[in-house]
Amino acid sequence: xxxxxxxxxxxxxxxxxxxxxxxxxxxxxxxxxxxxxxxxxxxxxxxxxxxxxxxxxxxxxxxxxxxxxxxxxxxxxxxxxxxxxxxxxxxxxxxxxxxxxxxxxxxxxxxxxxxx
Amino acid sequence: xxxxxxxxxxxxxxxxxxxxxxxxxxxxxxxxxxxxxxxxxxxxxxxxxxxxxxxxxxxxxxxxxxxxxxxxxxxxxxxxxxxxxxxxxxxxxxxxxxxxxxxxxxxxxxxxxxxxxxxxxxxxxxxxxxx
Amino acid sequence: xxxxxxxxxxxxxxxxxxxxxxxxxxxxxxxxxxxxxxxxxxxxxxxxxxxxxxxxxxxxxxxxxxxxxxxxxxxxxxxxxxxxxxxxxxxxxxxxxxxxxxxxxxxxxxxxxxxxxxxxxxxxxxxxxxxxxxxxxxxxxxxxxxxxxxxxxxxxxxxxxxxxxxxxxxxxxxxxxxxxxxxxxxxxxxxxxxxxxxxxxxxxxxxxxxxxxxxxxxxxxxxxxxxxxxxxxxxxxxxxxxxxxxxxxxxxxxxxxxxxxxxxxxxxxxxxxxxxxxxxxxxxxxxxxxxxxxxxxxxxxxxxxxxxxxxxxxxxxxxxxxxxxxxxxxxxxxxxxxxxxxxxxxxxxxxxxxxxxxxxxxxxxxxxxxxxxxxxxxxxxxxxxxxxxxxxxxxxxxxxxxxxxxxxxxxxxxxx
Numbered sequence: 001x002x003x004x005x006x007x008x009x010x011x012x013x014x015x016x017x018x019x020x021x022x023x024x025x026x027x028x029x030x031x032x033x034x035x036x037x038x039x040x041x042x043x044x045x046x047x048x049x050x051x052x053x054x055x056x057x058x059x060x061x062x063x064x065x066x067x068x069x070x071x072x073x074x075x076x077x078x079x080x081x082x083x084x085x086x087x088x089x090x091x092x093x094x095x096x097x098x099x100x101x102x103x104x105x106x107x108x109x110x111x112x113x114x115x116x
Numbered sequence: 117x118x119x120x121x122x123x124x125x126x127x128x129x130x131x132x133x134x135x136x137x138x139x140x141x142x143x144x145x146x147x148x149x150x151x152x153x154x155x156x157x158x159x160x161x162x163x164x165x166x167x168x169x170x171x172x173x174x175x176x177x178x179x180x181x182x183x184x185x186x187x188x189x190x191x192x193x194x195x196x197x198x199x200x201x202x203x204x205x206x207x208x209x210x211x212x213x214x215x216x217x218x219x220x221x222x223x224x225x226x227x228x229x230x231x232x233x234x235x236x237x238x239x240x241x242x243x244x245x246x247x
Numbered sequence: 248x249x250x251x252x253x254x255x256x257x258x259x260x261x262x263x264x265x266x267x268x269x270x271x272x273x274x275x276x277x278x279x280x281x282x283x284x285x286x287x288x289x290x291x292x293x294x295x296x297x298x299x300x301x302x303x304x305x306x307x308x309x310x311x312x313x314x315x316x317x318x319x320x321x322x323x324x325x326x327x328x329x330x331x332x333x334x335x336x337x338x339x340x341x342x343x344x345x346x347x348x349x350x351x352x353x354x355x356x357x358x359x360x361x362x363x364x365x366x367x368x369x370x371x372x373x374x375x376x377x378x379x380x381x382x383x384x385x386x387x388x389x390x391x392x393x394x395x396x397x398x399x400x401x402x403x404x405x406x407x408x409x410x411x412x413x414x415x416x417x418x419x420x421x422x423x424x425x426x427x428x429x430x431x432x433x434x435x436x437x438x439x440x441x442x443x444x445x446x447x448x449x450x451x452x453x454x455x456x457x458x459x460x461x462x463x464x465x466x467x468x469x470x471x472x473x474x475x476x477x478x479x480x481x482x483x484x485x486x487x488x489x490x491x492x493x494x495x496x497x498x499x500x501x502x503x504x505x506x507x508x509x510x511x512x513x514x515x516x517x518x519x520x521x522x523x524x525x526x527x528x529x530x531x532x533x534x535x536x537x538x539x540x541x542x543x544x545x546x547x548x549x550x551x552x553x554x555x556x557x558x559x560x561x562x563x564x565x566x567x568x569x570x571x572x573x574x575x576x577x578x579x580x581x582x583x584x585x586x587x588x589x590x591x592x593x594x595x596x597x598x599x600x601x602x603x604x605x606x607x608x609x610x611x612x613x614x615x616x617x618x619x620x621x622x623x624x625x626x627x628x629x630x631x632x633x634x635x636x637x638x639x640x641x642x643x644x645x646x647x648x649x650x651x652x653x654x655x656x657x658x659x660x661x662x663x
Contacts, residue, residue: 008123015130022137023160025149117269118276158255165262173265173279180280183324187282216254223261230264233272240370242274242284242325 006047013043013073017080035080038088042073045098061101061114068094118176125171129164136163136208143211152211159215163208166222170201173229187245189232196225273369274325277344281324284368285344288320295389297661302376304663306384307354310435313386317349319375325368332364334377354379354386380662385428385435385484389659392422392483398475398649400642401562403539405441405468406483412651413468416568416636417611420651427469427488431481438488439538440467446554446570452631453613457570460541460556462534470538472562475649482657493537499565501544501557502528508601508608508637509617511571513550513627514582523582524548528555537561550574550627563641570633579624584617585635586610596647598638609638609645 014036021028046069049062056062072094079087098113105113136159144152153159174197177190184190203222207215232244239246272278290298296315297304307313321328323344332338337353359381365374384391394412396402405413410422429436442464446457458466469488473481505511511526528546540559545552555569571585587610591599598609599616610616612635614628638645 002120005120005123008120008127011127012123012130015127015134019130019134019137019160019164022134022141025141117266155251155255158259162258162262165259169262169265172269176269176276176279180282180324183282183286184280216251216258219258220254223258226261226264229268233268233278236278237272242278242369242371243282244268244278245282 001048001051003048005051006044009047009050010040010042010044013046014040017077021080029083031083031085032080034085034088035076038076038091039073039080042069042076042091042094045069045094046073056112056114059114060116065094065098065101065114068097118172121172121175122168124175125168126164128171129167132167132204132208133160133163136160136211139209140211153213153215155216156211159207159219162219162222163204166200166204166219169226170197170204173197173225184245187247189245189247193225193229193232193244196228200225274327277325281345284325284371285321285323285328285342285366285373287366287373288322290318290320292318293389295659295661297663299663301374302378303352304661305352305354305377305379306382306386306659306662307356307358307379308384308386309357309381309433310430311356311386313354313356315352315354318352319350319364320347321350321366322347328366328368330364330366332362334362334364336362336364336377338364352377356386357381378663382659382662383430383433384659385430385482385486388426388428388484388486390424390485391430391657391659392424392426393480393653393655393657394420394422394483395478395480395652395654396473396475396649397478397652399477399646400475400640400644401560401564402473402475402649403470403558403560403564403566404473405470407468408466414648415566415638416634417648419648420654422483422654423656424483424485425469426483426485428484428486429469429471429481430484431473431479435489436471436473436481437491437493437537438469438471439536440488441470441534441536441539441541442467447631450631452570452633457631457633459554459568459570460534460543462532470536472538472560474562478652491537495535495537496540496561497559498533498535498540498542499557499559499567501542501555501567501569502530504557504567504637504639505544505553505555505569508586509584509588510555510567510569510586511548511551511553512582512584512588513548513573514580515548515550515627516578516580517549521581522549524550526551526553528553550580564645565639567635567637567639569635570631571635572631573628575629576627578627580627581621581624582619583625583627584619585612585614586616586637588617588619591616598647606639606641607643607645609640609647611636611638 049066072091075087075091101113140149200222203218207218236244269276292298323342323346325344328342330338330340335355342348358379361378363376402414406425408425410425411418412420412422427438429438441460443458443466444461444464446459513524515524526546526548528544531543531545534541542557545554552572558566587601592602593600598611601608
């Protein structure tokens, strides 16, 4: 698992909406900035998860995590476009899901968080 | 296609294009940017794609060290890539009306590599570095 | 379209050319980085192989496959290299890159001739030529010791790890190195590693330790049989033993031989009378092998202890090796038999000959073979005595220990 690739994925996920916003000349307020940070985080986690494809491609919880991260990225971008901070709450769903999985795996003493 | 050089180039290209937008905003002030810089759509796309292509080529060529550096054609390619990237820096940080021509000049390494490749395919060589 | 449209189109198109090259070329990204699909460093062949102008001059052996490890170094820069060859050498058909390989060449026995191996990838190609000649040599070694012996009859020879050559347990010469592969007359002899150990560690008898066969010991002597008629040459190769499937040699009963020849019979004066004490022997262990089967027995009487080893050979001859430990009590005796209890018929070199029915026994030892009913009692020996060697010849052709006429080291050089 290469953290540099994940960092690059996160940067690309954040730079694309930033470029779009600045190209159109729209103003970058705090809502949009929060959306950029959320996009970076979603891209970073997606980059980490995508590198583990070969190990976990058969696990349902892993595929669900990938899907939720993509949805999280999509919601963040939509929130930037529409200046809807509530979209970031939907984006947080992916985060909460992963945190619950990791906590459950720690509590049960399992080696990885993808339970089934 | 190697993923790491591609993504690295893409990140840098996006960052440079964001810098271009900021430079355009500073230069234009309250005026309309699409009138001041009529080709800004193509130029922005070129900054992203051109930087990606430059970083990709440079990293791939450098991975063939040290035998590759013995070939003058490879050294010429690296020099053209560096010059092209400097031009892209110029385009990004100093927007002007000549951006389209500068971008055309900055495409020199891509044309050079494509010409080498066509010649290599014609000669049946398995490397771009024919001389 | 005006110039501006053309420029816009070109500017947006040109960066894609780089990605097109990377995607569309047959070797993928290697087209940017590698200069040749593979580079061939100079090979460093073993001392008996010559390499000139891209041609290897190799040997093949009639005795087995000749392995040349790491003969052909190849450094693959691109994704793949194909190897096209008409040689029966076990070369792979392709090599994946990038990476370095050192290819092994296995020359089948008896192969002679010229063959080629071509490495290629598309229009790049390189070729190696192999010229192979058969030579009467064991594969994989570059030296051998040529030993000329003079003798007659079958000889039981052993080579120690330090190169000493023994015949029937007697050291007859020194070879420059040790090995377990013996060639005589173009054919390999069956060799057997006989494990030896010291009977009493640290004790020297006649200036040497007492080496006796003992299973699973650290020291081994490479043992083999040679039939000599006058001068005979054999070659010793410093190579490990070949695994052979051969029936074990017939065993010899050392207890029957010992009692038939009164080995260890001694007169001992006891408080009651003068008794003839004969050791009671029991078999301790066996070592089976195609060249010699050893049956080890030991036992004692009130006067001495015997450790006797019978070497059974598959050629109608056998050997006995024994050491005797005389009880260190000071007394006088009139009877001491080490072998025979009858007069010897003569001598053969250092051996005393005792003809029997069909088999002649030859005795070699540090003492006279026997003394019976001596007119005056003499002092019994004390402590360890030996080695006593008895060679039993059923063929009638044995002419005594062979003599080493010459020992020479031969090196295999390249043939061109």
